[in-house]
Amino acid sequence: MAIDGRSPISARDRLIVALDVPDVARARALVTELGDAVSFYKLGMEIVYGGGLDLARALVDEGKKVFLDLKLHDIGTTVERATAQVARIGVTFLTVHAYPQTLAAAVAGKAGSDLAILGVTVMTSYDNADLAAAGYHAGVQETVERRALQTRDAGAEGLILSAAEAASVRALVGPELLLVTPGIRPAGGSADDQKRIFTPGDAIRAGANYLVVGRPVTAASHPRQAAESIVEDIAAAVP
Numbered sequence: 001m002a003i004d005g006r007s008p009i010s011a012r013d014r015l016i017v018a019l020d021v022p023d024v025a026r027a028r029a030l031v032t033e034l035g036d037a038v039s040f041y042k043l044g045m046e047i048v049y050g051g052g053l054d055l056a057r058a059l060v061d062e063g064k065k066v067f068l069d070l071k072l073h074d075i076g077t078t079v080e081r082a083t084a085q086v087a088r089i090g091v092t093f094l095t096v097h098a099y100p101q102t103l104a105a106a107v108a109g110k111a112g113s114d115l116a117i118l119g120v121t122v123m124t125s126y127d128n129a130d131l132a133a134a135g136y137h138a139g140v141q142e143t144v145e146r147r148a149l150q151t152r153d154a155g156a157e158g159l160i161l162s163a164a165e166a167a168s169v170r171a172l173v174g175p176e177l178l179l180v181t182p183g184i185r186p187a188g189g190s191a192d193d194q195k196r197i198f199t200p201g202d203a204i205r206a207g208a209n210y211l212v213v214g215r216p217v218t219a220a221s222h223p224r225q226a227a228e229s230i231v232e233d234i235a236a237a238v239p
């Protein structure tokens with residue numbers, strides 16, 4: 001069933017754990033350890049290039065939700081055909097860069113499936129100086145807002161953005177788009193290479209529908225405990 005920004009979601013199901021590990025054996029060990037504490041996994045480039053597509057299929061078969069974070073960006077025909085392949089796997093979310101051509105191609109490629117396309121606005125590891133260094137004249141807020149509107153207008157289902165922009169983007173695009181926020185850190189946690197970070201509770205209060213969390217869970221000495229504590233923080237903030 002298709003989901004949108006108005007769908008009710010339990011606190012547990014709002015947590016998406018990023019399985020950023022080098023091989024399937026380690027990913028499997030984490031999934032086993034996290035057990036029923038986690039229902040939704042993100043498989044990104046590291047694990048997918050390490051054999052993770054079969055893991056994606058297996059997790060779907062086991063009843064987990066899967067987010068393939070492939071950040072597609074290519075000519076339209078290639079994006080459309082690649083998206084159609086991903087839709088056949090039965091995963092829930094796929095990312096593409098939020099460029100109008102790319103978004104339109106992905107929306108065409110997923111036609112007839114429940115796959116939700118998420119447009120990546122500005123990486124959460126970027127600040128205004130990083131955008132300027134890449135040759136962009138607009139800052140983070142303006143760029144996120146432009147890409148949010150382009151994502152909505154292309155007919156995609158949601159956005160990847162930082163929780164720092166969630167409230168203003170929600171006001172701009174309306175209630176339907178899914179707002180999915182990486183750059184989540186429990187209070188006092190290390191930012192690592194992230195620049196636009198929010199705590200789980202503050203991200204939910206800012207209007208995020210789903211939170212993507214990697215290292216605060218996967219690198220924790222007790223990953224299950226870390227995940228449960230994030231879910232508690234989410235639950236306390238859910239409206």
Ligand SMILES: O=c1ccn([C@@H]2O[C@H](COP(=O)(O)O)[C@@H](O)[C@H]2O)c(=O)[nH]1
Pocket residue numbers: 018020044120122123124125160161182183184192194212213214215216
């Ligand atoms: O803007 C973005 C888009 C994607 N990500 C991905 O989310 C996780 C975050 O991992 P942490 O360990 O919690 O920092 C990672 O897989 C990124 O590729 C992002 O961080 N920002």
